[in-house]
Amino acid sequence: MRPVWSARPAQRIVVRWRNTVPTYHYRCKNCGYDFTKQQSFEDDPITVCPQCHEEQVRKVFSAVPIEFKGSGFYRTDSGKK
Numbered sequence: 001m002r003p004v005w006s007a008r009p010a011q012r013i014v015v016r017w018r019n020t021v022p023t024y025h026y027r028c029k030n031c032g033y034d035f036t037k038q039q040s041f042e043d044d045p046i047t048v049c050p051q052c053h054e055e056q057v058r059k060v061f062s063a064v065p066i067e068f069k070g071s072g073f074y075r076t077d078s079g080k081k
């Protein structure tokens with residue numbers, strides 16, 4: 001007797017991030033170099049600092065995705081008004 005595959009798992013979880021490359025924030029513990037890198041989920045995290053080449057890079061977790069849209073979201077580099 002063969003099983004009947006009438007109820008097949010058609011409900012797949014579609015990951016909408018397929019074409020979105022997330023930006024990760026890294027910081028080097030050795031020299032303090034601070035940088036962001038766009039990586040896909042399959043990429044290995046960066047561990048070596050591109051500046052001092054020490055293996056001291058840690059991923060910085062930020063709650064807010066890095067997105068620079070519009071004004072009023074700048075840090076200190078836009079100067080004082």
Ligand SMILES: [Zn+2]
Nearest residue numbers: 028031049052
């Ligand atoms: Zn470094």
